[in-house]
Amino acid sequence: MTRRAYGQYCGLARAVEMVGERWALLIIRDLLVGPRRFTDLRRGLPRIPTNVLADRLKELEEDGVVHRRVLPRPDGSIVYELTPFGADLEPVVMALGRWGARTLGDPRPDEILTLDSLIIALRSTFQAAAAANIQTRFELRVGDIVLHACIDRGQLEVGAGPLTAPDLIIETGPAIKSLMARELSPAAAIESGGVRLSGDAQRLTEFVEAFRI
Numbered sequence: 001m002t003r004r005a006y007g008q009y010c011g012l013a014r015a016v017e018m019v020g021e022r023w024a025l026l027i028i029r030d031l032l033v034g035p036r037r038f039t040d041l042r043r044g045l046p047r048i049p050t051n052v053l054a055d056r057l058k059e060l061e062e063d064g065v066v067h068r069r070v071l072p073r074p075d076g077s078i079v080y081e082l083t084p085f086g087a088d089l090e091p092v093v094m095a096l097g098r099w100g101a102r103t104l105g106d107p108r109p110d111e112i113l114t115l116d117s118l119i120i121a122l123r124s125t126f127q128a129a130a131a132a133n134i135q136t137r138f139e140l141r142v143g144d145i146v147l148h149a150c151i152d153r154g155q156l157e158v159g160a161g162p163l164t165a166p167d168l169i170i171e172t173g174p175a176i177k178s179l180m181a182r183e184l185s186p187a188a189a190i191e192s193g194g195v196r197l198s199g200d201a202q203r204l205t206e207f208v209e210a211f212r213i
Contacts (some may be wrong), residue, residue: 003059018063019089023048024056028086029093030116031066035081044114060086094124101125101213104177115145119158122147122211125180128154131210136203139166142173151210169198170207181213 003021006013019025023045030036030044042053057080060066065086071077082089097120107113118140132154139148139162148166149158170176175194178184186204189195197204 018065019060021056021059023052024060025093025096027053027056027060028065028082028089029097029120030114031080031082031086032090032093033116033119035069035079037077037079041080044116046112065089093120097121097124098213101177102181106174113142113145115147115160118142118145119147119160122149122158123156125211125213126156127210127212128156130212131156131206134206134210136168136206137163137166138203138207139163139169140176141169141171142176149207149211151206156210166199168200168203168207170204171196171198177213179208180211182208 003017005017019028026045027041030041036044038053038057041057042048042050045053057066061068064083066080067083068078068080071079101121122140131151134151135153137148137150139146146162147158147160148163149156150163172179172189172195175184175189175192179186179189179195184192184194186195186208190197190201190204195204
């Protein structure tokens with residue numbers, strides 16, 4: 001397959017040649033959450049054609065960004081995961097995500113939110129210094145997506161699924177972006193119905209302090 005070359009002896013040009021093709025960075029984003037089977041990647045990127053996903057994975061493998069691994073039996077599935085070289089892209093992907101989030105308005109009619117993209121959004125916007133005195137377990141429900149974020153004095157653990165006895169359950173939609181961008185105060189978000197809470201409602205202020213676009 002022929003890939004774009006810029007004809008420049010430059011690190012940025014070489015990087016864009018490797019990860020600048022369409023969908024490549026979104027594949028890397030999802031693999032930063034963890035290893036994924038081909039079907040997992042396809043489910044998380046529903047608009048990517050199967051042949052394009054296969055091509056991008058092959059290219060990323062050839063460049064040493066991704067490799068394949070066979071899971072132990074009884075599963076035996078093949079998963080794709082980032083190599084150490086590929087994992088070095090994490091701060092780049094996080095910074096690009098924060099930069100792009102500043103331009104987000106309301107979701108376009110054909111846009112979806114995925115579990116992996118929301119996990120990365122929380123990781124990339126986490127303010128460790130602001131959360132230095134926070135010890136709170138959040139459960140976040142955005143439509144059908146359920147994930148958790150546990151903060152322990154500046155340390156963050158975020159992952160898929162609910163928690164047992166979280167301190168606060170936050171049910172929301174597009175209002176979460178407005179909260180994290182400080183476009184909407186916690187009180188206004190609750191009053192508007194954009195955020196619904198179960199648990200200690202005062203901890204919503206801690207969530208806003210800990211995550212910022």
